[in-house]
Amino acid sequence: MLPTLAYAVTSPHAKFAPFHFERRELGPRDVLIKILYCGICHSDIHSARNEWANSMYPMVPGHEIVGQVVRVGSDVTKFKLDDTVGVGCFVDSCRTCSSCREGEEQFCEKHISFTYNGTEQDLHTLTYGGYSSQIVVDEHYVLKIASHLPLASIAPLLCAGITTYSPLRHFNVGPGHRVAVIGLGGLGHMGVKLAVAMGAEVTVFSRTLAKEQDAKRLGAHHFVATDSTDLNALANSFTFMLNTVSELYNPDQYLNLLSKSGVMVVVGIPEQPLQIHPVSLIMRRRMLAGSLIGGIAETQEMLDYCAEKNISSDVEIIPIQNIEHAYERIIKGDVRYRFVIDMNTLG
Numbered sequence: 001m002l003p004t005l006a007y008a009v010t011s012p013h014a015k016f017a018p019f020h021f022e023r024r025e026l027g028p029r030d031v032l033i034k035i036l037y038c039g040i041c042h043s044d045i046h047s048a049r050n051e052w053a054n055s056m057y058p059m060v061p062g063h064e065i066v067g068q069v070v071r072v073g074s075d076v077t078k079f080k081l082d083d084t085v086g087v088g089c090f091v092d093s094c095r096t097c098s099s100c101r102e103g104e105e106q107f108c109e110k111h112i113s114f115t116y117n118g119t120e121q122d123l124h125t126l127t128y129g130g131y132s133s134q135i136v137v138d139e140h141y142v143l144k145i146a147s148h149l150p151l152a153s154i155a156p157l158l159c160a161g162i163t164t165y166s167p168l169r170h171f172n173v174g175p176g177h178r179v180a181v182i183g184l185g186g187l188g189h190m191g192v193k194l195a196v197a198m199g200a201e202v203t204v205f206s207r208t209l210a211k212e213q214d215a216k217r218l219g220a221h222h223f224v225a226t227d228s229t230d231l232n233a234l235a236n237s238f239t240f241m242l243n244t245v246s247e248l249y250n251p252d253q254y255l256n257l258l259s260k261s262g263v264m265v266v267v268g269i270p271e272q273p274l275q276i277h278p279v280s281l282i283m284r285r286r287m288l289a290g291s292l293i294g295g296i297a298e299t300q301e302m303l304d305y306c307a308e309k310n311i312s313s314d315v316e317i318i319p320i321q322n323i324e325h326a327y328e329r330i331i332k333g334d335v336r337y338r339f340v341i342d343m344n345t346l347g
């Protein structure tokens with residue numbers, strides 16, 4: 001077994017503290033990755049604090065992992081020593097169901113092994129994520145990183161990047177689309193960069209004017225501060241909305257701004273259920289959809305697309321001892337736009 005150092009929480013109200021555990025020995029298809037950086041996703045906070053009522057402890061969050069291959073199993077063909085690699089939101093799946101065979105492992109119909117707060121395919125061994133020194137992953141679930149941009153700014157692509165890329169691609173967003181990105185946080189700022197790169201006209205919806213200059217710098221064409229705008233004036237304005245809001249909100253106020261047959265894709269997962277008036281959908285035949293991260297093939301496609309277009313995340317790099325402070329700032333909306341842990345600070 002491989003002794004591993006991490007930061008973990010042991011209950012919804014506990015503070016993060018150093019935690020020692022063991023990663024499995026490498027199987028023939030496994031790679032051992034020394035973790036260099038790990039992004040902090042709002043899902044880490046929802047999970048650490050049991051806001052989705054599905055948390056298992058002790059919990060080592062972190063699913064925006066970049067690192068270096070330091071050992072490979074005997075049958076590994078995709079990677080060699082010293083390769084720069086990424087690991088996202090899941091580390092295994094059944095590999096046999098139709099979704100797995102179609103390369104949409106995120107929708108595995110039998111059992112997906114999330115990177116943390118999940119279980120291995122044996123259904124009982126807890127998974128531990130990227131707030132740790134190293135991780136062992138089957139090569140199929142490891143991504144190649146070819147970007148020349150700073151590695152810390154690549155880490156958030158493994159969740160925030162693919163979660164926004166996948167619905168934009170699924171709904172063929174491109175030139176001629178009027179896109180609204182709702183919430184300018186970790187996911188939102190990647191959604192803006194990607195939708196702009198794909199040729200859409202992009203409007204950011206944010207609660208206040210505070211992020212207006214940032215939104216424009218990220219490439220957005222328009223900015224709406226919801227606390228000071230009469231949203232009725234924007235009726236019929238958007239063909240596609242990407243809703244990244246992490247707390248409870250009123251979906252009708254956004255749905256009513258979609259044009260005929262427009263789609264709002266919800267990716268944010270508030271603790272509480274949303275309430276929708278059917279008329280918001282019925283008028284203009286609007287659609288409401290959801291989207292979950294992306295499969296391995298699409299995640300690789302997204303990483304390669306970002307490398308080609310020089311797209312990465314705007315990050316603030318922190319030592320691991322500052323996780324609690326980072327969580328408080330994320331909750332306040334005070335992150336520009338992703339915290340990334342420098343894993344060297346683990347000691």
Ligand code: NAP
Pocket residue numbers: 040041042043044046159160163182183184185186187188205206207208211244245246247248249266267268269270291292293330331333335337
């Ligand atoms: P984040 O960085 O905290 O961004 C969320 C943004 O939502 C904030 O920056 C804020 O934008 C807006 N917001 C927060 N509270 C709000 C409120 N009460 N009313 C209106 N807007 C509010 O979080 P993230 O990491 O981007 O994650 C966003 C959500 O997506 C989380 O719920 C996360 O769990 C979920 N998620 C889902 C998937 C998936 O596969 N579907 C993947 C990753 C994450 P402004 O400051 O601009 O108003």
Ligand code: ZN
Pocket residue numbers: 041042043044063089159160
């Ligand atoms: Zn995430």
Ligand code: ZN
Pocket residue numbers: 093094095096097098099100101105107108109110111
């Ligand atoms: Zn499956």
